[in-house]
Amino acid sequence: MDEPVTLINSFEVPPDAATQFIAAWQQTRDYLETQPGYVDTALHQSLTPEAEFRFVNVARWQSAADFAAAIQSPGFGAAAAGLAGYRPHAALYQVVRT
Amino acid sequence: MDEPVTLINSFEVPPDAATQFIAAWQQTRDYLETQPGYVDTALHQSLTPEAEFRFVNVARWQSAADFAAAIQSPGFGAAAAGLAGYRPHAALYQVVRT
Numbered sequence: 001m002d003e004p005v006t007l008i009n010s011f012e013v014p015p016d017a018a019t020q021f022i023a024a025w026q027q028t029r030d031y032l033e034t035q036p037g038y039v040d041t042a043l044h045q046s047l048t049p050e051a052e053f054r055f056v057n058v059a060r061w062q063s064a065a066d067f068a069a070a071i072q073s074p075g076f077g078a079a080a081a082g083l084a085g086y087r088p089h090a091a092l093y094q095v096v097r098t
Numbered sequence: 099m100d101e102p103v104t105l106i107n108s109f110e111v112p113p114d115a116a117t118q119f120i121a122a123w124q125q126t127r128d129y130l131e132t133q134p135g136y137v138d139t140a141l142h143q144s145l146t147p148e149a150e151f152r153f154v155n156v157a158r159w160q161s162a163a164d165f166a167a168a169i170q171s172p173g174f175g176a177a178a179a180g181l182a183g184y185r186p187h188a189a190l191y192q193v194v195r196t
Contacts, residue, residue, distance in 0.1 A: 008106075010106075025195065040196065043195040044191035044193055046190065046191050047162060047190045047191065048189070051189040052189065053189065056106050056191060058156065089108075089150055089151065091145070091151065092144065092146075093144050095142055097127070098138065
C-alpha cells in the first residue's frame with residue numbers, strides 16, 4: 001500500500017532575492033497542485049535574512065510514486081524554471097516521532 | 099504581539115546511527131515539551147538512508163522568545179547532550195504561503 005510522504009526542500013536564497021523566489025515558488029506550486037496525489041504545501045521563510053536556508057518548502061503527497069510522476073511530468077520543467085537559480089536540498093520523509 | 103514560530107532543524111546523521119539519534123531526540127523532546135510556549139513537534143526521517151539530512155525536526159513554539167528561553171534554560175544542555183554528535187542546520191520560520 002502506498003504511504004503518504006512529505007517533501008522537505010530547503011533552499012539557499014540570497015537576502016535580496018526573497019520576493020523573486022516566492023514568485024517562482026508560487027508558479028511551481030500552481031502546477032504541482034494540479035497533479036495526482038498532491039495533498040498540500042507550506043512555504044516557510046526564516047525570521048532572519050541570513051539563515052542558511054532562507055526558505056523551506058514542506059509539501060505532502062499521497063505517495064512517493066505520485067511525487068516522482070509529478071516532477072517527471074511534461075509541464076514541470078517550465079513551471080519550475082524560476083527556481084533554477086536557488087540551490088535546493090530536498091528529500092522525501094515520513095514522520096517517525098511526535 | 100508574539101507570533102507563532104516554527105523551528106526547522108535538519109540533522110546530518112550517518113545511516114547506521116538512526117536508532118541512537120531517535121533516542122537522543124526523544125530525550126530532548128521530553129525536556130522541551132515541559133517548557134513554556136512549546137506547541138508540538140514532528141520528527142521526519144528520510145525514506146533513503148543516504149539523504150543529506152536523514153532527520154528533520156519541525157517544531158512549533160508560541161514565540162521566538164519562548165524557544166530562546168527554552169534552549170537557554172538550565173536543563174537543556176543535559177537533555178540535548180545526546181544530539182551533540184549530529185550536525186544541525188536550524189532556523190526559526192514562519193509560513194508565508196500555502
